[in-house]
Amino acid sequence: MLTRLLEVLSGEMLPRPTRGRMRIHCLENVDKALQFLKEQRVHLENVGSHDIVDGNHRLTLGLIWTIILRFQIQVIKIECDDNRETRSAKDALLLWCQMKTAGYSEVHIQNFTTCWRDGLAFNALIHRHRPDLIEFHKLIRSNATYNLQQAFNIAEQNLGLTKLLDPEDVNTENPDEKSIITYVVSYYHYFSKMKALRVEGKRVGKVLDNAIEGQKMIDRYEALASELLEWIEKTIGIISNQKFANSLTGVQQQLQAFTTYCTIEKPI
Numbered sequence: 001m002l003t004r005l006l007e008v009l010s011g012e013m014l015p016r017p018t019r020g021r022m023r024i025h026c027l028e029n030v031d032k033a034l035q036f037l038k039e040q041r042v043h044l045e046n047v048g049s050h051d052i053v054d055g056n057h058r059l060t061l062g063l064i065w066t067i068i069l070r071f072q073i074q075v076i077k078i079e080c081d082d083n084r085e086t087r088s089a090k091d092a093l094l095l096w097c098q099m100k101t102a103g104y105s106e107v108h109i110q111n112f113t114t115c116w117r118d119g120l121a122f123n124a125l126i127h128r129h130r131p132d133l134i135e136f137h138k139l140i141r142s143n144a145t146y147n148l149q150q151a152f153n154i155a156e157q158n159l160g161l162t163k164l165l166d167p168e169d170v171n172t173e174n175p176d177e178k179s180i181i182t183y184v185v186s187y188y189h190y191f192s193k194m195k196a197l198r199v200e201g202k203r204v205g206k207v208l209d210n211a212i213e214g215q216k217m218i219d220r221y222e223a224l225a226s227e228l229l230e231w232i233e234k235t236i237g238i239i240s241n242q243k244f245a246n247s248l249t250g251v252q253q254q255l256q257a258f259t260t261y262c263t264i265e266k267p268i
Contacts, residue, residue, distance in 0.1 A: 002033045002052070006067065012036070026053045042070050068182055093181065096188055097121065100128045106141055112180045117171050119147025125184075126154060129191045133158055144171045161186045228267060
């Protein structure tokens with residue numbers, strides 16, 4: 001399970017797990033996961049395969065948080081006016097939330113605990129990117145349970161984001177910061193990917209427009225070339241059968257016809 005979690009979060013392939021349910025097999029598989037983390041320069045303090053296999057809850061939860069922090073939160077990058085400013089992953093995520101909810105007068109995100117209790121922040125993040133899914137103006141701050149349930153259900157059903165929290169996990173005196181950060185990170189990754197796909201779509205659309213315009217130019221060129229070849233063939237036939245007049249009037253008429261040919265009929 002730990003190996004699979006790492007593969008999903010990191011996008012990397014880990015060594016094939018050893019089959020078997022004996023303790024030695026479990027230890028070997030956990031060792032493979034821990035070795036992978038060390039290769040990724042993830043700092044592990046006082047965590048060994050024996051701790052995980054023996055079910056040490058505190059160290060296991062700490063390891064899972066370290067993995068989430070490394071592969072889901074530390075990759076967050078926010079473009080600021082001051083590019084020289086260095087922000088921690090947590091601060092960068094907080095800034096992203098503040099930027100996306102700017103303009104929502106009832107949403108003031110200053111932390112990852114109490115500022116999320118009424119559910120408006122979750123709804124605002126969704127509404128900012130998908131206003132078709134939420135009627136934000138109808139939400140009431142005091143109806144926290146409804147707000148939270150609506151945001152979690154819409155995120156799961158319409159965005160495919162796993163419901164990691166229940167309303168009672170957030171609408172409490174001391175919400176768990178790490179749980180909220182872990183859930184909010186899924187919003188960040190989803191909407192960032194959506195933005196990237198939109199940009200790629202515009203680029204592809206531009207390429208297609210250029211290709212269509214190029215094809216129109218080719219079709220126009222082929223039509224003009226066909227008309228020109230047809231005119232040349234017809235004109236050669238006329239000139240080949242042309243007889244010169246043997247009178248002044250006839251020569252003048254032919255000269256006038258030649259002038260008309262040069263100035264009007266002949267393609268430029």
